[in-house]
Amino acid sequence: MKKLSLKDVAQHVGVSTALVSYVLNGQAVEKQVNKDTAERIMAAIEELNYTPNQIAKSLKMRTTNTIGLVVADINYRFSTGITRAIESESKKRNYTVIYGSSNEDENKFSELIDVFVNRRVDGLILIPSENSQDQIRALQKSEIPFVLIDRIFPNIKTNYISLDNFKASYKATEYLIKLGHKRIAFINYKTTMFHLQERTRGFREALSDHKLTIAETLLPEILSANLAKDIQQAIDNVLHLQEPCDAIFFATDTLTIHGLKYLNKLKIKVPGDISVLSFDGSDAFELFYCPITHSKQPLEEMGKLAVNTLLDLVNHSKINMQISLDADIVIGNSCGESV
Amino acid sequence: MKKLSLKDVAQHVGVSTALVSYVLNGQAVEKQVNKDTAERIMAAIEELNYTPNQIAKSLKMRTTNTIGLVVADINYRFSTGITRAIESESKKRNYTVIYGSSNEDENKFSELIDVFVNRRVDGLILIPSENSQDQIRALQKSEIPFVLIDRIFPNIKTNYISLDNFKASYKATEYLIKLGHKRIAFINYKTTMFHLQERTRGFREALSDHKLTIAETLLPEILSANLAKDIQQAIDNVLHLQEPCDAIFFATDTLTIHGLKYLNKLKIKVPGDISVLSFDGSDAFELFYCPITHSKQPLEEMGKLAVNTLLDLVNHSKINMQISLDADIVIGNSCGESV
DNA sequence: ATAAAAAATTTAAACGTTTAAATTAAAATC
């Protein structure tokens, strides 16, 4: 059962390939194809069950109707959420997504982009890994459209859809403060990534705006290479200060998970002994005995906006979009809300 | 910065496109290209930073070096695990994966396959949704190679990589029995899917082989459309029999999660009040107070085998592979192990 | 020096589309 070509259906109808192409692409009226002929062609397409060869089409049109998506790690809840949103929005717009995960490795990130560019994707949606500025700059020099999601580089002017991490963190911190917490620890990665630094900045500013002192001992930094141990160390430290802390705000869901595991191990009760607030939720929270209060990113919206922005760029609009969205706080019971 | 073509580098060197193509594809010696010329061409490729247009190449070669992957739902742990494995193995073999999620919808499943086929993927790796037999049969008639993972149709002879679900379930049940449990409930979906039915079969056979009576009341069936409520109902039922059950074996990780949430709510302690065994693990288990004993599928291996089998097929080997793998039991403490 | 053999290179068609331009057929106008 050889795949048939447009030529085959043209021959079958007894007409040139041009006509078939016209009716196939809905240009029948525009190109003044005889109505009767058009119908015969349509019928033949149906009958022979012909589907055009996208590869040939792509070559001719110099566009592939394909979006390349690089996520930071497929195992992140953020990644699957955003991927789902991007995929469904792309499909609506008749685009296919090619997909890859950098696993937080800048080299793999670059490789994936190269592969996608060679495949002539029409555009890229990227969650860049740390230290990939050079790669992003190189991309800018090429003419291929791209938009960043989630993580951005403040020194590089690109199109992006991101959370207003500063604001989200500020608000979440404020939420803790208003519940009466005075000694709040903020556990974040030691990182050069802007979006995470912004979370720290938001935390600090909220404290100082509410006249709380910022104790550096309450701001431990975790090395992701040494995640589990560093978190245990950090928690031990903030719990054993002479003025111990009354709440911990974790800067990512992964940090929260590791933190809660350790608190479980120490038999420290949430929120009885200590309050916990998480940046981002996780399926893993579901089985914790106490619903974890967390700020929640609008993944659906981000994905949708990313696709729409990208496709605008693909269609040669000269827009320049820097979109920052707000997070919601999902209120659980881990900050002592019901007390 | 216009993308340059093979012709451009040919002109730059002052040579025909054929030669450039030969050295580009490592056929320099075979095609007796002058060593010096070959070097000049290489140099030019480097200098101009030329990369071939994969689209044009695909059109000519009638192969795209692309694999289409359809998973059942991107949010399943199984999906992300297998995707990761497939992606990394594909990359090793110089293939790109195009990817989509059917969200357990047979129509979306079909659509995705159509899109991929139109894109001329070289082959497909599929986790079929329920009721997609017709689609699979249709695929068989086309000449495109594919392999199923995880879920298979016993009445259709296809290449597949799957778990031996019967055996895995049998062994897991046996594990419970050997720990002394006598009244074991098995909570599964009401489904036509073979792999899940096999789990039930394994459970039943293990019981009868160990001379335990099979009480139908201990085998509730859950409608996935009514997941949360059905599970609560099911748990209520098996707990309030006159001879109540001493262990629950959940047939999937999702069922386990919902089950544990409800047990939490009822303040029923695991394993103190009841033992719990899960088919497949989940990140969500991490924060449960008790490590959940579960059988674990070899995702890495499955993904790798799927890619290798598929690529064998793509290369016209006439193999016929039905591979069934064994699961491991990851021992936690939820079946009363340490008592 | 010439013929034959081997090495190096080029030519040109093909993959399956799209589409501007050219051509032909039909209808309208005088």
Next chain:
DNA sequence: GATTTTAATTTAAACGTTTAAATTTTTTAT
């Protein structure tokens, strides 16, 4: 019925590769 206008269709080049076959150049043998 000749001319113009409009409608319908075809032609052919192009997209960027690959590769069999043809051609040219160089080397070897006589």
